Ligand SMILES: Nc1ncnc2c1ncn2[C@@H]1O[C@H](COP(=O)(O)OP(=O)(O)O)[C@@H](O)[C@H]1O
C-alpha cells in the first residue's frame with residue numbers, strides 16, 4: 001500500500017473541517033443535554049433549515065450572502081426557541097422517555113415540513129453565492145492543492161467555537177447556563193428565569209447548527225430535506241464520544257471523529273462505502289471502554 | 304404590619320398532605336424560627352414560600368401583597384431569599400461565581416462590591432478560596448458560601464433551612480452568631496431548625512411545627528422555658 005502524501009494532507013484537512021462542523025453541532029447536543037438531560041435529535045434538521053434559510057434568503061429575497069447567513073442564524077435561533085417552548089417545555093416534569101420520543105417527533109416534523117414547503121428534490125447551494133469561484137479556488141503548494149474553502153470553514157468554525165466558550169465561561173448568562181446544568185431549582189432561587197436561559201441555550205445551539213449547515217453546504221453544495229440526518233447523527237455520536245455534557249468534549253469528539261473517518265478511508269480506500277458506519281463502531285467502542293466519554297465525568301446522580 | 308404572613312396554608316405531595324393549614328407571621332426586623340422534628344414540614348413550608356412548590360390552598364402575603372403561586376425567580380426578585388437545606392452550592396462554579404449568582408439581578412455595581420466586601424469580612428475563608436470550585440469546599444465552608452450567596456441578593460427576608468445541620472459544634476455557634484449579625488444589618492430572618500435550643504436562643508419569636516400543624520407558638524424565651532418544648536425538642 002503506497003500512501004500519497006498529497007492525498008494524506010488533503011484528507012487530513014478535510015477530516016479536520018468536517019470534524020469542526022460535527023463539533024459545532026455536537027456542542028448543541030451537549031449543552032441541551034447538560035441542562036435538560038435531553039437529546040434534542042432535531043439539531044440535524046435545524047442544520048438543514050439553516051441551509052434552506054440562507055439559500056432562499058440569497059436566491060429568493062436576493063440578500064447578499066453574508067446577510068442571508070445572518071438572517072438564517074437569527075431564524076434558526078428563533079426556531080430553536082420555538083421548538084423548546086412548544087415541544088419540550090410542557091414536558092419538563094415528565095419522564096425523560098417522553099421528551100426523547102418528542103425529540104424524534106420534532107425531527108420528523110421538521111423534515112416533513114421541509115419536504116412539503118421546499119420540495120423533496122436536491123437544490124444547488126452555490127446559487128446562493130454571487131461569486132461561486134470561491135468554492136473552487138485552491139492554494140497550490142508544490143503539487144498539493146489545498147481548497148481555500150476548507151481554510152475559510154476552519155477559520156469560521158474556530159471563531160464560532162471561541163465565541164461560544166467566551167459566552168459560556170465569561171458571561172453572566174453563561175454562568176447561569178452552567179448553574180442550571182448543576183441545579184435547576186437552586187438557580188431559580190437566585191432570581192433567574194430558568195426558562196429564558198434554557199431558551200437562550202436552544203437559540204445559540206440552533207444558530208451554531210445552522211452555521212455548520214451553511215458551511216457544510218459550501219463544501220457539499222447539493223442539499224435536500226434529509227441532508228442533516230447523517231451529520232446530525234454523527235454530531236450526536238461525537239458528543240457522546242467526547243463525553244456528553246462537556247463542551248470541550250464535544251469539540252474534541254467532533255474533530256477526532258471527523259479526522260478518524262477520513263484517515264480510515266485514506267488508509268483503506270476500499271472501505272469508502274462503509275464510511276458512515278465507522279462512527280457507529282467508534283460509538284460502540286467508547287460505550288464499552290469509557291462510557292462517560294473522553295472528557296466526560298462520571299455523572300453524579302442528582303438527589 | 305407583618306412583612307410576611309402565612310394564612311391557612313395547605314401543601315400536598317400528590318396524596319400526601321404535608322402542610323395542613325398553617326398560619327404564622329414574621330414581623331420586620333425580627334428573627335422568627337420554625338422548629339420541629341425531622342419530617343414535620345419545615346422544608347416544605349420554606350420551599351412553598353420561595354415558590355418552588357405551589358400550595359393547594361392558603362395565602363402567602365409579603366408586604367401586603369399575595370405572592371403564592373408566583374415563580375421562584377419572581378419571589379426572589381421581590382426580596383425574599385431562601386438559603387436551601389443542604390446548602391445547594393453550585394459545585395461546578397467557583398466561589399466567586401456562586402456569589403455572583405446571588406447578585407445576578409442587581410444593577411448597582413458599587414452596592415455589589417460593598418456587599419462582597421461585607422460577606423468576605425463575615426467569612427474571611429471564602430475570600431481565600433474565591434477562585435476555587437464550590438464543590439471543593441468543606442461542608443462548613445459550603446454553608447458559609449450558601450449564606451453569603453443569599454446575602455448577595457441583598458434580601459429583605461432571608462429564609463434559612465437548617466443552616467447548622469451537619470456542622471461541627473464550634474461552627475454551629477459561629478453560624479448562629481452570623482445570623483444575629485445579619486439580622487442586625489436589618490435583614491428579617493425566618494429560620495428553620497431542628498437544633499431548637501440554638502434557634503430559640505437567637506430568635507425573637509418561635510413556632511413549633513408537628514406533622515404539618517403548628518402546635519405551639521410564643522416568644523422564644525417563653526418557648527425555651529416551656530415544659531412541653533423542653534421535653535420534646537430540647538432533650539431536657
Ligand atoms: N418530594 C416529596 N415527595 C413526597 N413527600 C415529601 C417530599 N418532600 C417531603 N415529603 C414529605 O413531607 C413531609 C414534610 O417533609 P419536610 O418538609 O422535608 O420536613 P422537614 O423539613 O421538617 O424535615 C414528610 O412527611 C416528607 O416525607
Ligand SMILES: [Mg+2]
Nearest residue numbers: 345346347388
Ligand atoms: Mg427539612
